[in-house]
Amino acid sequence: MAEDEIKESSSKKKYELLEDLPGVGPATAQKLKEMGYHTIESLAMTTARELEPAGISEKKALGIIETARSSIGVSFIRADELLKMRKNVLRLTSGSKVVDRLVDGGLETQTITEFYGEFGTGKSQICHQLCVNVQLPPERGGLNGAVLYVDTENTFRTERIVSMSKHLGLDPEQVAKNIIYAEAYTSDHQMFLLDNADEVIKENNIKLIIVDSLTAHFRSEYIGREMLAPRQQRLNKHMHKLIGLARAFNAVAVVTNQVMAKPDVFFGDAVHPIGGHIVGHTSHTRIYLRRASHGPIRIARLVSSPYLPEGEEIFKITENGVEDASEEDKTKPRGR
Ligand SMILES: Nc1ncnc2c1ncn2[C@@H]1O[C@H](COP(=O)(O)OP(=O)(O)OP(=O)(O)O)[C@@H](O)[C@H]1O
Numbered sequence: 013m014a015e016d017e018i019k020e021s022s023s024k025k026k027y028e029l030l031e032d033l034p035g036v037g038p039a040t041a042q043k044l045k046e047m048g049y050h051t052i053e054s055l056a057m058t059t060a061r062e063l064e065p066a067g068i069s070e071k072k073a074l075g076i077i078e079t080a081r082s083s084i085g086v087s088f089i090r091a092d093e094l095l096k097m098r099k100n101v102l103r104l105t106s107g108s109k110v111v112d113r114l115v116d117g118g119l120e121t122q123t124i125t126e127f128y129g130e131f132g133t134g135k136s137q138i139c140h141q142l143c144v145n146v147q148l149p150p151e152r153g154g155l156n157g158a159v160l161y162v163d164t165e166n167t168f169r170t171e172r173i174v175s176m177s178k179h180l181g182l183d184p185e186q187v188a189k190n191i192i193y194a195e196a197y198t199s200d201h202q203m204f205l206l207d208n209a210d211e212v213i214k215e216n217n218i219k220l221i222i223v224d225s226l227t228a229h230f231r232s233e234y235i236g237r238e239m240l241a242p243r244q245q246r247l248n249k250h251m252h253k254l255i256g257l258a259r260a261f262n263a264v265a266v267v268t269n270q271v272m273a274k275p276d277v278f279f280g281d282a283v284h285p286i287g288g289h290i291v292g293h294t295s296h297t298r299i300y301l302r303r304a305s306h307g308p309i310r311i312a313r314l315v316s317s318p319y320l321p322e323g324e325e326i327f328k329i330t331e332n333g334v335e336d337a338s339e340e341d342k343t344k345p346r347g348r
Pocket residue numbers: 129130131132133134135136137138167270308329330331332
């Protein structure tokens with residue numbers, strides 16, 4: 013497995029349990045677990061300051077984190093090793109070949125992909141489709157893995173999973189069993205779920221982590237200008253947690269985001285995604301979705317990627333899920 017390969021790139025000692033780490037006794041291990049650190053991977057992705065509430069001195073915390081990092085092979089690394097880590101990046105199919113091509117062969121592990129767009133543009137439908145696709149074998153574009161689905165708007169529907177699974181010839185019951193679902197009731201709860209997800213991810217071979225929607229709770233809870241700074245700070249923390257999990261477990265991370273109309277914009281695009289720069293800079297790949305007509309056709313635009321050019325592709329969403337659109341689909345009159 014890919015994360016084993018990452019681990020092998022380090023010649024340092026490997027630890028399995030928190031208790032095994034030098035400097036972590038049973039009492040500290042217990043405190044760390046209460047704070048949501050159940051695995052060496054999650055410790056490797058944290059900062060000394062975040063360990064303060066466990067009563068660990070900064071010096072000791074730095075030592076523990078460093079050991080955890082070298083144990084899973086994410087210490088300072090040379091660029092050639094970075095390249096090796098990039099080689100461990102796996103790709104997950106979106107269901108549409110042209111959309112996959114837009115993002116260089118599919119959604120990548122170790123980073124965050126953000127889908128943003130107005131209501132009904134297919135953000136949640138894509139999330140459902142990815143839940144099914146990730147369970148496919150690699151030769152069909154999957155990762156043979158399970159899913160962690162954090163749903164903030166109660167829009168996850170098993171019925172859709174059943175239709176999409178049947179269409180791909182998979183056993184719907186089996187597919188549904190591999191989707192670990194959690195509804196987040198508030199932004200704090202949403203953060204709590206990810207902060208405590210590391211063990212579930214490890215035990216269930218989770219290869220896809222979805223937060224649908226990333227921003228809805230934050231948007232409704234933090235109202236007014238004076239709340240903007242704390243909101244952005246929390247969102248930033250939440251997204252960094254997600255990146256940490258995606259990297260530690262070589263998983264795909266997907267978030268969705270609604271757009272707001274910009275009433276003061278007369279030129280260019282009059283919508284912008286919620287969360288502004290924080291979300292934009294932290295999402296490695298941003299895909300803007302919009303409707304082409306009232307039919308099943310959707311347009312995916314790659315808006316930002318660290319290394320790919322911008323571009324647009326047309327796909328469709330039907331009862332079967334996310335698919336490539338045929339020439340006939342594309343030329344159907346509006347309103348159909
Ligand atoms: N069973 C189905 N068959 C065909 N199309 C469907 C089916 N279910 C959903 N859709 C399409 O997906 C659309 C809903 O998309 P989705 O829920 O993904 O939007 P969203 O971008 O998540 O919106 P929001 O911002 O409100 O969360 C429907 O309007 C419909 O066009």
